[in-house]
Amino acid sequence: MGSDLCLPYAVGMPSYRVTMILGSLELGVRPEEVLPTLTQAIADFTTVEASDVAVVKGSPRVVVRFTADTDEAAYLIAEQGVDGSRVSVEPIAWQITRRVGGSWELLE
Secondary structure, eight states: OHHHHHHHHHTOOOEEEEEEEEEEEOTTOOHHHHHHHHHHHHHTTSOEEEEEEEEETTEEEEEEEEEOSSHHHHHHHHHHHHHHHTTTEEEEEEEEEEEETTEEEEOO
C-alpha cells in the first residue's frame, strides 16, 4: 500500500521554470504586480507549482515553476506566459530551465 502512494511522484510530469528579467514597466506597475499576470497566463495551460519575485544584481525577476509533458510544450507554455505579461512589462530577457535531479538545466 505504501508504494502506491509514491507512484504518482515517480511518474509525474517534469518540472520547469520560466525566469523573466523585467525591463520597462507600465506607469504605476511595480515588479511584484507582474507576477500574478505571468502566473495566470501559465496556469491557463498547466499546473503552476510555485512563483516568486526577486531582485538579482539590481534587476527585478519573476520566476514561475510549472509542469509540462515535454520540453517543447514547456517552451510554448512559457512563451504564452511571457507574451501575456507584456501588457504591463517589456521583458529584457527570459529563459526556461528543467529540473533534473537536484539541479536546473537550461533548455536550448
